[in-house]
Amino acid sequence: xxxxxxxxxxxxxxxxxxxxxxxxxxxxxxxxxxxxxxxxxxxxxxxxxxxxxxxxxxxxxxxxxxxxxxxxxxxxxxxxxxxxxxxxxxxxxxxxxxxxxxxxxxxxxxxx
Amino acid sequence: xxxxxxxxxxxxxxxxxxxxxxxxxxxxxxxxxxxxxxxxxxxxxxxxxxxxxxxxxxxxxxxxxxxxxxxxxxxxxxxxxxxxxxxxxxxxxxxxxxxxxxxxxxxxxxxxxxx
Numbered sequence: 495x496x497x498x499x500x501x502x503x504x505x506x507x508x509x510x511x512x513x514x515x516x517x518x519x520x521x522x523x524x525x526x527x528x529x530x531x532x533x534x535x536x537x538x539x540x541x542x543x544x545x546x547x548x549x550x551x552x553x554x555x556x557x558x559x560x561x562x563x564x565x566x567x568x569x570x571x572x573x574x575x576x577x578x579x580x581x582x583x584x585x586x587x588x589x590x591x592x593x594x595x596x597x598x599x600x601x602x603x604x605x606x
Numbered sequence: 607x608x609x610x611x612x613x614x615x616x617x618x619x620x621x622x623x624x625x626x627x628x629x630x631x632x633x634x635x636x637x638x639x640x641x642x643x644x645x646x647x648x649x650x651x652x653x654x655x656x657x658x659x660x661x662x663x664x665x666x667x668x669x670x671x672x673x674x675x676x677x678x679x680x681x682x683x684x685x686x687x688x689x690x691x692x693x694x695x696x697x698x699x700x701x702x703x704x705x706x707x708x709x710x711x712x713x714x715x716x717x718x719x720x721x
Binding site for chain 2: 500550596599
């Protein structure tokens, strides 16, 4: 069964550094998403991406964040200058028709 | 703004007992509703979904959920719990008014299963 994959599983970075989190969505899906979950808190929506552009973003998704689909298979989330409060589990998800979303295993980002 | 409440943070049941996890939502239109399960170290796995039609929906692993519009609820049930069901369960509501279709999650319910 096809699934969403994410790399790396764990990323440790220093405050102020740039990080890129990578995702490979399910191959015939057209909608892509990033969510995050700070330890002990709810899963929060960050951004959705469709037809090569951002379709919706939350207040969390400020100018420090960007997304890209550099080729036909990858979907990336970049954080330009990480802060301590960016430490969280980041989940990528994809959807074929924009209804049910399928999630990857997550990348745990630790900012020190 | 849409929101989801899962009133029970932790629930412990005995193996073989029945289970009901509560979910209440707030949404201005007909919602799209989901239950996801997260085992330790794993991602979010879709258990079941409700879009329209029959208000009782069946999912994977023997789970079902019932949509009750009058109560703004979408409770998850299983008649007989197995030890492997121990995990965290998340209810979510979808907003699909445009191509954004973000999900809003509840806080989760952690299920423990006693032998």
